[in-house]
Amino acid sequence: MRIVGTSINRVDGVKKVTGALKYVDDIKFHGMLYVAVKRSPYPHARILEVDTKGAEALEGVKAVITGQDVPNRAGLYLEDKTFLATDKVRYKGEAVAAVAAETKEIAEAALAYIRVDYEELPAVTNAVEGLKSEAPLVHPDLGQYKWGPIFFPEPGTNISNHYKIRKGDIEKGFEEADYIVENSFYVPHIQHCPIENHSAIAQMDADGSITLWASCQSPYAVRKALSVAFDLPLNKLRVISPAVGGGFGGKAGTTLEGIVIPLAKKTKGRPVKLTYSREDEFVNSFVRQGMHATIKTGIRKDGKISAVKNTFIWDGGAYTEYGVNIVRAGGYASTGPYDIPNVWTDSICVYTNHPVGGPYRGFGMSEIHFAIEQNIDMLAEKIGMSPIEIRKINGLRPGGKNATGQIVDVCGLQECLEDVAKHIDFNRKESGSQPHKVRGKGIACGYKAPSMPNDVASSAIIKMNEDGSFHLLVSAQDIGQGSDTVLIQMAAEALSIPPQKITIKTGDTDYTPYEWQTVASRITYCAGNAVLKACEDIKEQLLELAQLRLGVSKRDLVLKDEYVVSKIIPGKGVAMKELALGLSMADGSGIHGPIIGRGAFIPPNVRNTDKQTGQGEKPVAFWTYGCQGVEIEVDIETGKIDVLKVASCFDVGKVINPKLVEGQVEGGIVQGLGSALFEELILENGIAKNPSFVDYKIPTADDMPEMIINFVENPEETGPYGARGVGEPCMVPAAPAIANAVYDAIGIRMNSLPITAEKVLKALKEKSSVL
């Protein structure tokens, strides 16, 4: 291969380094109106009355909407939300009314003239409390909502999904154990913090059709949800995603899009724009759900884990239309990448009066692995075994069985573990750089599968131009991960043309073909397969025409360097571009017409798991396995942790672009480092206390560790060129590896995130007072 596997430069580089790329907030239309949103001051309250007359009377105000304008429930997996509150508010910050006005200042000023009368209700501010029978119900009407068949809400409770794994015989598994250990962990809410805040513009045409420009990862999924919410036929709703300034899952679903559309319906064709503030981004987009984990494990003296019983209780927030699937993923992956014969898991999504939980890079895996990977280290210590050895003994291998009973086909976990142990020099003790600093090393494994419905679809179209260049059309969105570049590389390889000859166009539901979503680390695999199929289609057409032109059987023809050439007769061939519009015959007639390739893909043979046991032969498209090791230094005088070095190794099947995948993993590691050391959206009585970068710190350049990034390549049988995704998996082991290193350094087990300097110092003081 000449193009796949090479580090070509990003195709979107020039637009980005020059500042020329227009993100949604950079788009300005003549006559555009600006939006401000009236939000709930309470975590849980009944709405008694909303009076908007004062705002409507204000000069410059062009439209005001309330929940009564958007009564339909919508949602990706469970239709439990409206875009503005109707009967009651379920979190502090929920939209109650919105104003479109000539300027942003007028829109914001108008909010003061909207009167909302509330009756405060007792709030659910802890997921565990929310499970109790006496807890207030966040969604009393849950039984009337619609949901997908793979989710299990329990109407009359706050449970919006209860996913179960029942594998083997759990009691027998515990009987076989020499030790039984139970540990609990907590992972707090965090926020994606893309540097671009959400932004959307809607405009209604004279015939009532709507065009929406949104900073969204998934224009087709957004179109579908909005068409349900607003009773718009799909051919009357066009969603354009011009560019996305960081997503990480936060821009996968729908949020503010559902506010600008109903306003645009009232503004007589004037476009309506809403851009979130940073505070909005923290509270009113999506957050990563909080999670309480309890893991009870049975282990034999020889290191083999015989049984594991997990309870994961997820703080889903006010609406769990998306969150229910994170809980499902946390369930079917609940053992981590280990082969455990007896498993009992309850993964439970609980409605609370907190900001809306939603997809976040890792989709449940970062959360459960924080618990699983520390638990593994604790088990190793219990039986006097090294953290490496216990992972070798229990880690998945080809032929083994995962939590759903699926037989593992391809799995480079053991190779990754060995690579990381070597590069972090795991068994070597290091001394601190100063007397009050101590070093520690930690390791963690991880795995992730795309968490998506079984039959999600992708498609691609490739058009050939008269000069032999191409346009590749997809709705896979380049949200920074590099999909534009990687998909071009795959197409260029398949067609034997230089990548510079392909221009990619994405993200416009009227013009680019269907893609379910840009999520789940699925684009390289799913969209990549669709692109390859479109290339096959083109190739077939070109060979057919070249066969006629050259008088050589198409069996003996190949595409090579922009030509169709004979494999047998040297020098016999025709330039691909000569066939671009079809074939001109000797008598002056023509046949076929323009060359356009079409490709469609659904991951093959992915099937539902059993409802009662969660068991199934192939519940996901593929698994990505890997491992990370870290070296840290803890300042025992201040509690501050410095992450000095991270070694990472993932089995990606095939590296399509080394430079880009390296960068993606580096980004995942540092994002994981942030979640490990600094990040928590602090919620007190349902109110976010730190929705700014002053009070919620994310890593800066100064926090960056040395990073050693490696890959192994065991090809994915159904993957394009053998590739599978790694965008999310690379974040998963980072936090538990750091937590394990903290234990190695100071002998203190940190059961909750983030591991702040304050927490470390407090724990050190408690430990020394005990001793």
Place this chain on the structure above:
Amino acid sequence: MKRDVCFILNGEPVKASIEPHVTLLHMLREVFDLTGAKEGCGGGECGACTVLVNNKPMNACLILAVEADGLDILTVEGLSNGLELDELQQTFIDHAALQCGYCTPGMIMSAKALLMKNPTPTEDQVVKAISGNLCRCTGYKKIVEAVMDISNRNLGS
């Protein structure tokens, strides 16, 4: 009451009449259509709006437009010359020092300011210079490598 401001913008003298409460960032984006500088927080916390003011990197969201009077402002749009990229811009591309691209204009301007003052910075100096620019995608490594590439080239020449 609008006030007139005259300043140098990307090498050319410009004039604007602007309300006194409007920020430099807002003026650049809304009046001059220079949308390279981004608003990520509006409070000087993220660095996405970094521009050079008399060759110093500043958060344009923290400066009032009227304060620009008489100053020399350089935005990312002023770095390239037509289709010809600035050396730093090209190095960012070559090192894959960008992903979603939203922090990139601000990041490049902070690094540019450093290189204008010190053509051969050390890695620590680079890290310090860009530590006010938040990036959520890259993990910063390739950004630092890109700037160090220029530093090393300058050291060699």
